[in-house]
Amino acid sequence: MILVTGAAGFAGSRIIQRLVEQGAQPRALVRSAEQAKARLPQEGVEVVVGDTTRPETLGAAVAGVETIIHCAFITADRKEGRGAHYYQTNVEGTHNLLVAAKKAGIKRIVELGGLGTQRSTPTSYMETRYEADQAIKESGLAWSILGPSIQFGKGAAFFNGLADLIRSVPLITPVVGSGNLRFQPIWVEDVATCVLKMAQEPENYDGKVVEVGGPEIYTYNEILDMLMLALGRHRFKLPGPKPLAALGARVMTATLPKPPITPAAIELFNFENTTALDSVSYHFGFQPMSWRDYLQKNGVE
Numbered sequence: 001m002i003l004v005t006g007a008a009g010f011a012g013s014r015i016i017q018r019l020v021e022q023g024a025q026p027r028a029l030v031r032s033a034e035q036a037k038a039r040l041p042q043e044g045v046e047v048v049v050g051d052t053t054r055p056e057t058l059g060a061a062v063a064g065v066e067t068i069i070h071c072a073f074i075t076a077d078r079k080e081g082r083g084a085h086y087y088q089t090n091v092e093g094t095h096n097l098l099v100a101a102k103k104a105g106i107k108r109i110v111e112l113g114g115l116g117t118q119r120s121t122p123t124s125y126m127e128t129r130y131e132a133d134q135a136i137k138e139s140g141l142a143w144s145i146l147g148p149s150i151q152f153g154k155g156a157a158f159f160n161g162l163a164d165l166i167r168s169v170p171l172i173t174p175v176v177g178s179g180n181l182r183f184q185p186i187w188v189e190d191v192a193t194c195v196l197k198m199a200q201e202p203e204n205y206d207g208k209v210v211e212v213g214g215p216e217i218y219t220y221n222e223i224l225d226m227l228m229l230a231l232g233r234h235r236f237k238l239p240g241p242k243p244l245a246a247l248g249a250r251v252m253t254a255t256l257p258k259p260p261i262t263p264a265a266i267e268l269f270n271f272e273n274t275t276a277l278d279s280v281s282y283h284f285g286f287q288p289m290s291w292r293d294y295l296q297k298n299g300v301e
């Protein structure tokens, strides 16, 4: 039995779908039954409603499970507030899950983490990701961690946030820093394939952090150009120093229910979001999808 946490989310729902297609009868931990109904297959999956920040809800989720695929995180694109707190979910929630897992005799956990996760300033978003990784590595369970670059696919937060920014501001699009920082977009379905290999081939991945990205690397400016082309909206790109971008993100986060960019997302501009171009074929043995090809075929969705 595989338990997927964050199962109604962008990546978790794709992982569940793939497990159902395999006939694996996965269990899905979700915070909302309604959301699960809308986002998950109606059959072949066992849905358990729970919340990693409420340990008393986790017993039913972990009972009888062999491997956990842990995707329940508050990601940088989400603003904090109303059930979305980076520290409570990423650090305390992961800790609660590990305690429940050990009590239930679970042997393995696969974490869907992020590329470039590193020690950072206390209370920062990145620090919560680092602490979650450390807790998993030190848990005593067998573990593996996948660290993907930004993900694309239907409903992808990073690309939809940028598309909203392009659509909502006339004439110009503000750029974080020079716009020369590089990203290596990877398709959410390819991420699901990698995570499932990690979960189902422990002999190849136990005790490993594997960073992955798609087959092409783009600067932030190139990503904006390609999105503008796909949306049919030309804007002048206006570079701004990172502190100014951080200020803008704080203002948008304070005033908008769903800001296109958050202060936590600005932390992702502190390092190159790239790894080896052949990371997926080298570690997982298949060719990942190109974002350019995907965008040409599907547009921004």
Ligand SMILES: NC(=O)c1ccc[n+]([C@@H]2O[C@H](COP(=O)([O-])OP(=O)(O)OC[C@H]3O[C@@H](n4cnc5c(N)ncnc54)[C@H](OP(=O)(O)O)[C@@H]3O)[C@@H](O)[C@H]2O)c1
Residues within 6 Å of the ligand: 005, 006, 007, 008, 009, 010, 011, 012, 029, 030, 031, 032, 035, 050, 051, 052, 053, 071, 072, 073, 074, 075, 076, 089, 093, 112, 113, 114, 115, 147, 148, 149, 150, 151, 152, 156, 157, 158
């Ligand atoms: N998307 C990307 O571009 C990207 C890139 C690299 C790495 N990643 C990593 O991939 C993982 C999954 O991200 P995602 O893009 O799928 O994010 P997502 O769509 O926001 O999914 C996260 C899921 O976790 C759930 N969750 C949050 N707090 C929870 C809690 N306390 N208890 C139980 N469930 C909780 C959320 O539930 P609700 O639906 O109820 O909010 C949501 O369904 C994260 O570790 C992320 O950092 C994502």
